[in-house]
Amino acid sequence: MLLQADAGATDDAIAAALYATFPPAQACCILRKLDFHSTPKHGSCPNQAEIEFAVVSTQCLDHRLGAQESVRRAIAAWDTRRHTAKATIDWRFTTAKARRTLNHLYPL
Known part of the structure; x- marks a missing residue:
């Protein structure tokens, strides 16, 4: 469906x-x-939320899980490990990196 x-x-x-x-x-x-x-709509917050969703997808949800409760337990365990490790995301997009990455969209 x-x-x-x-x-x-x-x-x-x-x-x-x-x-x-x-x-x-x-x-x-x-x-x-x-x-x-609900995720914020303005500024860098959506980008941070998208990055965090990508992290949980690759580190925690990269395999098949059973019922919704097992998904909740897996995410809770992942979240605890991540907070214990004081993990952060490096979401900044520097001008130099933007020029390299988006050169095909905005050639100088």
Whole structure:
């Protein structure tokens, strides 16, 4: 089953789409399985959040996990290890790196 929602969709819009697509009991069941996360929309915060999601995906969610509870336990254990190690992300994009990386978009 694939339900597509645009990146700016609100929780209410997703719930409405589910109820429009499925019978109420099934839509309710699906909604109970979803976790909605709100991320900031401006500045560097979305970039930091995207980097953190990428880190958890590669370090913790890189293999098949069973039920939702096992996913929660795996992420909690990963989060504890990461905080204990005082891990940080280096999200800065220097001008020099931007010139190298984006040269094909903005040639000098």
